[in-house]
Amino acid sequence: MKKILIATALIGSLVACKNEPKEQEKKETPETALAPVSDEVLETAVIYEANIRQYSEEGSFEAFTRDIPQLRELGVKVIWLMPVYPISSTKSKGSLGSYYAITDYTKVNPEFGTLEDFRKLVKTAHDNGIYVILDWVANHTGWDHVWVEEHPEYYTRDEEGNIIDPVNPETGESWDWTDVADLNYDNKDMRQEMIKDMLYWIEEEDIDGYRCDVAHQVPVDFWEDAAARLREVKPVFMLAEAEQPELLENAFDMQYAWEGHHIMNEIAQGKMTVKDWDAYIAKNDSILEPDDIFMNFTSNHDENSWNGTVFERMGDAAATFAAMTYVIPGMPLIYSGQEYDMDKRLLFFEKDTIIRKKGKFYPLYEKLGKLKNTGKALNGGKKAASYLRLDSSDNEKILAFAREKDGDRIVFIANLSDVPLEFTVEAEGDYTDYMSGDKITLEPGTPCNYAPWEYHILVGE
Known part of the structure; x- marks a missing residue:
């Protein structure tokens, strides 16, 4: 593999263009539409993960839609919606079940509102220059999905012919995802039905791509086939919940920076040092291509609900690592509630509510977003800015680098x-x-005195 210039950030402005009317009467076609997502847009983008159920007291598309113009203030250019589809009740967990136990890939969860409400959300985002990607769960379905009864051959089955929940491929033991049924990717008909359902949201509802759940558990060739079919319709943005370089070759634009995230947690807890971060960057330099993109984050729905809030994991270092996600190579993520200093673990299978009150982090994300959106030194897409590690007198505790x-x-x-x-x-x-x-x-040689977790972003003149 070619060596990556250790760099990634983001550039671009969103340009509106004329759009030919679609041959559909069921929804209004605007006179203008947001230009398709492009490599230029990804250079300067911030991505926002929207947890519709917990975002507001109503837990609705409508309530979230009202705040979309405010997300633009934070520099957000991509909204990732956690799964919006109907949830299975068979074997469900909690009183409301998991978003990831889907009964129908082409409908919306009535808990959140109607399809018209969803369309208004997408249109509002597009009107504000923001792209919308859906969370796609290709590894499994809920037990109430029509395929379970009509096409049991679409699923993984045991020796007795019983459909099973997903298992760890290394141990053969269940992941304890008992509320979902594992799909069988040896079945070519199932693959085509899956792609057909993915095409629905691109062709009929004008969404802009997908964040793909446990992408590493689904065969690479399926993702390549699916992405090619989607891109025949229009350019799309594809995010893999994985750290698997081969997924980036032909299918996905961006992958999770899971390892980088864990190193941040460990540094914050005193279990690792800056030298571990340097080794991580050096490793990526040797195995990734120049156009590979990482999604950087201090939290997401999994981390918050299962491993703790950003303050539990990072303590006084939370703001420092938030800033780092913007200035290191890649695209920064804001998870719902982080902009409001959220300091609680959101319930996953029950109704909970984010308290939307601005504190320390909203102005921080607003300022960081503006810098990410406007300068080339933080470009982090497929033509990223360079990353140069700067030597210091204490390379175990001081991280210093230049982007250009x-x-x-x-x-x-x-x-x-x-x-x-x-x-x-x-x-x-x-x-x-x-x-x-x-x-x-x-x-060089001038003494600097920094308090614990103190950081500075210096813009060249």
Whole structure:
């Protein structure tokens, strides 16, 4: 594989273009439409994971739609909707069940509203220059899906012919996802039905791509076939819940930075150091292609519900690592509620509610989003800005690097430890501290004094 310039960020402006009327009378066709998602858009994008059930007291499409213009203030260019489909009641968990136990891939969950409500959400996003991708669960269905009765051959079965829930391929033991039935990708007819259902949302509802659940558990050749078929209709953005480079070759645009996320958690907890981060970056440099994109995050629905809030996992370092997700190579994610300093684990199978009250993190994400959207030095798509590690007098605790593209330059310096430090950094030049507006001159050998978890984003002049 070609070596990656350790860089990824994002560029682009969203351009509206004329759209020919569709041959459908069931929904209004706007005179103008958002231009299809492009590589240029991905360079400067922030992605937002929307948990519709928990976002508001109503838990509805309509309530979330009202706040979409506000997401634009945060620099969001892609909304990822957690599964919006009807939920199976057979073998369900909790009183409401899991979003990921789907009964019909081509309908919306009445808990959230109507199809017209969903269409209004998509149109509002597009009107605000934001793309919408759906969470697609191709590995399994709920037990109430029509395929269970009509096409049992679409599923994995045991020696007695009973459909089974998904199992760990390494051990053969159940993952304890007992509320879902495992699909059999040896069945070619099932594959075609799955692609047909994916095409529905692209062709009929004008969505812009998919975040694909446990993508590594589904054969790569299926994703390649599906992506090719979708892209015959229009350009789409494909995000894999995986860290599997072969998925990025022909099917997906972006994958999760799971390992990077875990390293951030470990550094915050004092179990790893900046040297572990450097090793992670070096490894990616050797195995990834220049146009591979990582999604960087401090939380998501799995982390929040099962492993703890960002404050439980990262403590006083939460803001520092939030900033890091914007300035390191890749695309940053905001999970519903993070912009409101959410400090609770959201229930997964029951109704819960995010308290939408602005505190410390909303203005932080707003400022970081503006920097991500507007400068080339943080480009993180397929033509990313460069990443250059800067040496310091304490490379175990101080992370310092420069990002640069087309003359734009940003330097990031952070004390990734829980103790105050005096150190020097091998960097020079005149900069503006992005957060404070102060003018900074860097010279090699000049002492710096940083409090625990203190960081600075310096914009070159």
